[in-house]
Amino acid sequence: MTNLKTVFANKKAFIAFVVAGDPDFAACADNIVALAEAGADLVEIGIPFSDPVADGPVIQAADLRAFAAGSTTAKVFELVAAVRKRTQVPLVFLTYCNLVYQYDYDKFFTRCAELDVAGAIIPDLPLEERDEVKPIAEAHGCHIIPLVTPTTPPERIAKIVANVDGFIYVVSSMGITGTRDNIKTDLNQLVANIRKYTTTPTAIGFGIHTPEQAAQMGAVADGVIVGSAIVDIIGQYGREAPTHLQDYVKAMRAALPE
Amino acid sequence: MxxxxxxxxxxxxxxxxxxxxxxxxxxxxxxxxxxxxxxxxxxxxxxxxNDYAGRPSRLYYAKRMSEDLGGAQIYFKREDLNHTGSxxxxxxxxxxxxxxxxxxxxxxxxxxxxxxxxxxxxxxxxxxxxxxxxxxxxxxxxxxxxxxxxxxxxxxxxxxxxxxxxxxxxxxxxxxxxxxxxxxxxxxxxxxxxxxxxxxxxRDFQSVISREARAQILEATGKLPAAIVACVGGGSNAIGAFYNFINDKDVRLIGCEAAGKGVNTDQQAATMETGRTGIFHGMKSRFIQDGDGQIAPVYSISAGLDYPGIGPEHVHLAETGRAEYVGVTDDEAVDAFEYIAKEEGIICAVESAHAVAYVQKLAPQLAKDQIIICNLSGRGDKDVAAIARYRGVDIHD
CATH class of the missing domain: 3.40.50.1100 (Rossmann fold)
Incomplete structure (x- = not known):
């Protein structure tokens, strides 16, 4: 199993997000390989959900493309198996709790471990409910990646980051996923609050799309997460996306601090 | 609980x-x-x-309907008479x-x-x-x-x-x-x-319904009802109507779900009957969904019941056997909508008509000294045009 610590070792991490099956399963595998080859340190694979309440229009549109391509949880695991024959890039899933619950928590993380998927980000599984899933994931060597947001108070951050050693997903802004030109949150303060309680790496996501933002956020945290901007490229270029993705990742990577 | x-x-x-x-x-x-x-x-x-919404709402004895159905005595809790109509x-x-x-x-x-x-x-x-x-x-x-x-x-x-x-x-x-x-x-x-x-x-804010209804029926008849009947989408009027009767073990609590065009079709919203446990909209409850857990499209003539889930307390009441849930189709609800209008002079919401439809089935099975309280959750002015469409009547002037 990939140790997520390696993702953040001696460099700022660039984390890319794609929706599984967008625009179809073969092209999606090519996109993941292209992202890895261009220097993505970790790829988050979104398992599409019918009602993605934490996601904005760009990712919702990608979910619809994936459903049109016949996405099911079983097909997503087949995709990962195909990807694993071509790259050893660290992977995590991002999906909603019901899909994991219906697959069965134990079976889900058994499959994750078999395919070297290091963990899952589950936006609708907050601190209050995560004990339902976290011990099962950890029994298979997988991480549940918690989220910290601009409204999370320090005493709550302390509880969220306790006993977490994958990474901490720092949500840059309130609302839903999607590119933003201005990120107003005092992220220095937020990341400083997290670091008071843990040495686990932090990665900032929600809204980041330009190299300038990557430079700025990379100076604050241990990594940056880019979702909607990448999904946009896939939406725009379809099967021609891999070269465009590589150019984009290289530009973003280059902008990150050493 | x-x-x-x-x-x-x-x-x-x-x-x-x-x-x-x-x-x-x-x-x-x-x-x-x-x-x-x-x-x-x-x-x-x-x-x-009290002063703004017009509470307490009336508990009305539906004499004509009780006689027509020939069984239990039927009372309507008139939430339809509240300010704003529900x-x-x-x-x-x-x-x-x-x-x-x-x-x-x-x-x-x-x-x-x-x-x-x-x-x-x-x-x-x-x-x-x-x-x-x-x-x-x-x-x-x-x-x-x-x-x-x-x-x-x-x-x-x-x-x-x-x-x-x-x-x-x-x-x-x-x-x-x-x-x-x-x-x-x-x-x-x-x-x-x-x-x-x-x-x-x-639930607490809606429990005023059963707090009043329980006192009103005891005052009017000196005894508790045999059954409470209410429509269920998310379940707020039903839980409000049930809540203060939960400890009265002899009072049946019956929720009426939207069976749309039938529970065996994909045009329905009867969560208790066709859903299973899942996690959505902030709660672990019961949802209509596919094998993977994708939330399914649902349907009902009634926009208020057209929801693929149900409140978690209802699922608990169902699993512990305290409450029963039954499906009522569009056709049955529309028939009931027309029936209560002609029989009692009440145009109720098409949501509430799902409960009325079940009362029509249940009342004849009960004895004349038994009581049903049906919660009329809302009034039906909003539905008149849709019912006309359903019957193929053009009411555009």
């Missing part, structure tokens, strides 16, 4: 929502915990319920008074049939708060009258085109809006659903 932890009804309930909302939801839970035991808050709420005002007054105490100046709400949206827009006008309502595009089309009512009351109405364009999508949109603006905004959830504290809080 045995509870494992706050916000749980047996295994159901909980707080499955994004971290962006957790701090606000916890703040709300703490505020509710405080104010629910505050005599000044309760006195203020009672004044609003039980929704009970919860809205409670939540918005609480929101005001929390310093909120803006409210948002989802709505299906528009009754909850109208109630929220009404109380926003009363309290001088800003109001935005999220409503599926399918529902803004079939409930155009209520959309215009909300606009008259000063609310902004968003027609939601994502997904199936119905109540579920309106909830998604309202949750997204709340996640982007919590500081000054309270999300007035209209049913006993969502993350804790909503299912408990909404």
């Amino acid at each position: 045995q509870k494992i932890k706050p916000g749980r009804f047996g295994n159901f309930g909980g707080q499955y929502i994004p971290e962006t909302l957790m701090t606000e939801v916890n703040r709300l839970a703490a505020a509710y915990d405080h104010y629910k035991n505050d005599p000044d808050f309760q006195a203020e709420l009672t004044t609003l319920l 039980h929704k005002i009970n919860n809205v007054l409670g939540q918005m008074l609480l929101a005001q105490k929390m310093g909120k100046t803006r409210v948002i709400a989802e709505t299906g049939a528009g009754q909850h949206g109208v109630a929220t827009a009404t109380v926003a006008a009363l309290m001088g708060m800003e109001c935005e309502v999220f409503m599926g595009k399918v529902d803004t089309d079939r409930q155009a009258l209520n959309v215009y009512r909300m606009k008259l009351l000063g609310a902004k109405v968003h027609a939601i085109t994502t997904g199936t364009g119905t109540l579920k999508d309106a909830v998604n949109a309202a949750m997204q809006e709340w996640a982007s603006r919590v500081d000054d905004t309270h999300y007035v959830i209209g049913s006993t659903m969502g993350p804790h504290p909503f299912p408990t809080m909404v």
Whole structure:
């Protein structure tokens, strides 16, 4: 199993997000390989959900493309198996709790471990409910990646980051996923609050799309997460996306601090 | 009720929502915990319920229907006579008074049939708060009258085109809006659903229905009813009508779900019958979904029951055998809508007509000295045009 610590070792991490099956399963595998080859340190694979309440229009549109391509949880695991024959890039899933619950928590993380998927980000599984899933994931060597947001108070951050050693997903802004030109949150303060309680790496996501933002956020945290901007490229270029993705990742990577 | 932890009804309930909302939801839970035991808050709420909403609502003996059906004596709890035309005002007054105490100046709400949206827009006008309502595009089309009512009351109405364009999508949109603006905004959830504290809080605010009904039936007849019958979508009028009878073990509690074009079709919303346990909209409860857990499109003639889930307390009541849930089709509901209009001179909401339809089946099976209380959750002015369409009648003038 990939140790997520390696993702953040001696460099700022660039984390890319794609929706599984967008625009179809073969092209999606090519996109993941292209992202890895261009220097993505970790790829988050979104398992599409019918009602993605934490996601904005760009990712919702990608979910619809994936459903049109016949996405099911079983097909997503087949995709990962195909990807694993071509790259050893660290992977995590991002999906909603019901899909994991219906697959069965134990079976889900058994499959994750078999395919070297290091963990899952589950936006609708907050601190209050995560004990339902976290011990099962950890029994298979997988991480549940918690989220910290601009409204999370320090005493709550302390509880969220306790006993977490994958990474901490720092949500840059309130609302839903999607590119933003201005990120107003005092992220220095937020990341400083997290670091008071843990040495686990932090990665900032929600809204980041330009190299300038990557430079700025990379100076604050241990990594940056880019979702909607990448999904946009896939939406725009379809099967021609891999070269465009590589150019984009290289530009973003280059902008990150050493 | 045995509870494992706050916000749980047996295994159901909980707080499955994004971290962006957790701090606000916890703040709300703490505020509710405080104010629910505050005599000044309760006195203020009672004044609003009585003087503004017109409570207590009447418990009306339906003599003609009782005689026609030839069995149990039928009483209607007249929530349709409340200000704004449904039980929704009970919860809205409670939540918005609480929101005001929390310093909120803006409210948002989802709505299906528009009754909850109208109630929220009404109380926003009363309290001088800003109001935005999220409503599926399918529902803004079939409930155009209520959309215009909300606009008259000063609310902004968003027609939601994502997904199936119905109540579920309106909830998604309202949750997204709340996640982007919590500081000054309270999300007035209209049913006993969502993350804790909503299912408990909404139930408490709606339990006024059964508190009154229990006292009224004892006063009128000296005995308890054999059954309480209410329609169920998310389940707020039903839980309100059931709650103070839960410990009266001989009183059957019967929820009527929307079976649409039949539970064996994919055009239905009978969650208890065709759903299974899942996690969605902030709660572990029962949902209509496919094998992977993708939430299924649902259908009912009634926009207020057109929802793929049900409140967690109902699932607990069903699993412990305390309450029963039955499906009622569009056809049966429309027949009942017309029946109660002609028999009792009451045009009830098509949602409530689902409960009336089951009363028509149940009453003849019971003895004449037994009583059924049916909760008439809302009035049907909003549905007249849709019923005419259903019957193929052109009423455009």
